[in-house]
Structures are given as structure tokens and as C-alpha cells.
Amino acid sequence: MGMNVGSESDEAAAILSQAARRTGNKDAEFWAGLGDLRELHDRGKSPGTAGDDAPALAYYRRAAELGRNDAAVLLRTHNYFFAYGHLEDAVSSAQ
Secondary structure, eight states: OOOOHHHHHHHHHHHHHHHHTOTTOOOHHHHHHHHHHHHHHHTTSOGGGGSTTOHHHHHHHHHHHHTTTOHHHHHHHHHHHHHTTOHHHHHHHHO
8 A cells, every 4th residue: 555645745734834823832943843844845846935935934934033042043044044045034033
């Protein structure tokens, strides 16, 4: 019995989106982790998955906002910002 990887991937993305809708969560580490998972999910897909409307970008922005004093969170967010050309996000979150 074969597994349908595409369907499982879509289900995982839906679970991530559902978790992100819990906006009351103020844990920067949670948002960075959600960004990491979403970036891994979207990696290798169409170039639009790293654009300004990419779900991972929104998660990393939230992580950077909440984790301004957390070097580990900022490192993860800045790695994403630089890797995908979101330099303005990197600069604004470093101030």
C-alpha cells in the first residue's frame, strides 16, 4: 500500500496554518519553529513560496517581533530573511 506524499504534505501544511491562527501565542520560539517547518515544507516548490506572501515569512516576522532579545530566535529569522532576500525585514528586526 503506497503513501500519497502530496496529500500528506498538504495535510501538514493545513496543520501548520491552523497552529498559526492561534494568534494569542506570544512565544517567539514557537513562531520561529513554525517558520522552520513551513520553510521546509515549501522548499523546492514554486518561487512564490518565498515571496512577500509566503506563510513562512509571516511566521518569521512574528518570531522576530516577539524575540527581539533572543539571539537564537533572531539568528533563525535572519537566516531566513537573508536566504530569501528579505533584507528590509532583517534590518528592521535588528534595530
